[in-house]
Amino acid sequence: MKPSPAASAKCEVSFIVNGEAKKLLAHPMERLLDVLRNDLKLTGTKEGCGEGECGSCSVLLDGMLVNSCLVPVAQACGASIDTIEGISAHASMHPLQEAFLECGGAQCGICTPGMILAAVHLLEKNPEPALAEIREGLAGNLCRCTGYMQIFEAVARAARRRVRK
Amino acid sequence: MRSDPADYKLVSPGNLQSVLSLLASEPAQWLPIAGGTDVMVLYSAGKLPNRKLINIWNVPELRQIEVFPDSIRIGAACTYTALRKHDIVSREFPLLATAASWTGGIANQNRGTLGGNIANASPAADSLPALLVYDAEVTLISARGERRVAYRNFHSGYKQTALAADELIRDISLPRRFSGYVSYARKVGTRNAQAISKVCLAALGQIASGAIRDVRLALGSVAPIPLHLIETEQALTGKKIEPSLIDTARKSAVKEIRPIDDIRSTARYRAAVAGNLVAEFLEKLAAAGANA
Numbered sequence: 001m002k003p004s005p006a007a008s009a010k011c012e013v014s015f016i017v018n019g020e021a022k023k024l025l026a027h028p029m030e031r032l033l034d035v036l037r038n039d040l041k042l043t044g045t046k047e048g049c050g051e052g053e054c055g056s057c058s059v060l061l062d063g064m065l066v067n068s069c070l071v072p073v074a075q076a077c078g079a080s081i082d083t084i085e086g087i088s089a090h091a092s093m094h095p096l097q098e099a100f101l102e103c104g105g106a107q108c109g110i111c112t113p114g115m116i117l118a119a120v121h122l123l124e125k126n127p128e129p130a131l132a133e134i135r136e137g138l139a140g141n142l143c144r145c146t147g148y149m150q151i152f153e154a155v156a157r158a159a160r161r162r163v164r165k
Numbered sequence: 166m167r168s169d170p171a172d173y174k175l176v177s178p179g180n181l182q183s184v185l186s187l188l189a190s191e192p193a194q195w196l197p198i199a200g201g202t203d204v205m206v207l208y209s210a211g212k213l214p215n216r217k218l219i220n221i222w223n224v225p226e227l228r229q230i231e232v233f234p235d236s237i238r239i240g241a242a243c244t245y246t247a248l249r250k251h252d253i254v255s256r257e258f259p260l261l262a263t264a265a266s267w268t269g270g271i272a273n274q275n276r277g278t279l280g281g282n283i284a285n286a287s288p289a290a291d292s293l294p295a296l297l298v299y300d301a302e303v304t305l306i307s308a309r310g311e312r313r314v315a316y317r318n319f320h321s322g323y324k325q326t327a328l329a330a331d332e333l334i335r336d337i338s339l340p341r342r343f344s345g346y347v348s349y350a351r352k353v354g355t356r357n358a359q360a361i362s363k364v365c366l367a368a369l370g371q372i373a374s375g376a377i378r379d380v381r382l383a384l385g386s387v388a389p390i391p392l393h394l395i396e397t398e399q400a401l402t403g404k405k406i407e408p409s410l411i412d413t414a415r416k417s418a419v420k421e422i423r424p425i426d427d428i429r430s431t432a433r434y435r436a437a438v439a440g441n442l443v444a445e446f447l448e449k450l451a452a453a454g455a456n457a
Contacts, residue, residue: 028176072218075223
């Protein structure tokens, strides 16, 4: 199979990012990750492996956890996207962020935004997860510092607080 | 080298007919992309041969799971998450639901699709042995019409499939006749999520009057294609499960597979594990038969 040249023009992309309508020009195969970081300057979303193995670039796309390095921006047209910047309401931290701080669930910080997004997604679907379910919910997110235990404890703590409220 | 997005086209017709017309207009030029969990990896690594991509993620015809009295039809762009959540899939096709839960992590399950797994044709794919044992049939569709292919005839060699250049997988159909079977799925790999299998097994069996009435076995990561263990099945059918039969099955399975050494494992380890998994399944089947 010989590739034929297929230079693409930029196209208009409209979507909602952290509750705000955004419109920009991008090549359709640009990775959502790059558009978020470079065009919208939302650098909280990190690039780790760039091949869907590490979860650092996790965002919510219409409420579904995805690796933004594997989403061509054209597939996000019209969607609602939540990144780590939209997780904390105004000045106060999200309960998961508080719990991560208290439990020592972050060290170098590269995996943390993705971990938080994966945890937000988990608690949305399953407000009272067992430890095995927390492990499964975060299994696509790799951390090379904490050893995971503090992260699992943070998610369990945030879930307990959330249910009590 | 990372790809330059300016060199790639991606169009989104949003309906099946337009996708098929485009595929027919320039066969082999357009690559369908659904959740992108394979395509985007190649693209980012600068290894994607196609420069023209056609979005099938937003084609509603490919996202349905239809339930009929004697079969279910899974749209090719149904995600692993959709499979895991589906009541009939979990109840009647547990090997498929379990394999879906092993595939990637949650984010990849939200995007990876069953049709994509089939088209990508990796011999290590976790869900494909389940399709072999459940006697799946795939519907291939093009502007020329549609045809149905037994899944066991779909893969002809390493990454070689029955799919023509202008065809798309429309759905995967599974007959609803395996509810009464004992089922067994096991993945052996460094970890369940993300890591690709060293060996994985999907197995079904039924015991009647103390003997194996029917048995179905398929393995991943042990041959150039997902492998249906036809000879081992024949050697077991009608027999009573005894230590000597388990030994025969183990040897037969090892004879049927064609494992290789690669970054994930060795041929020798894979052969030993493949034999052990078949033996483990037969022990479970025997126990279920004794309790019946």
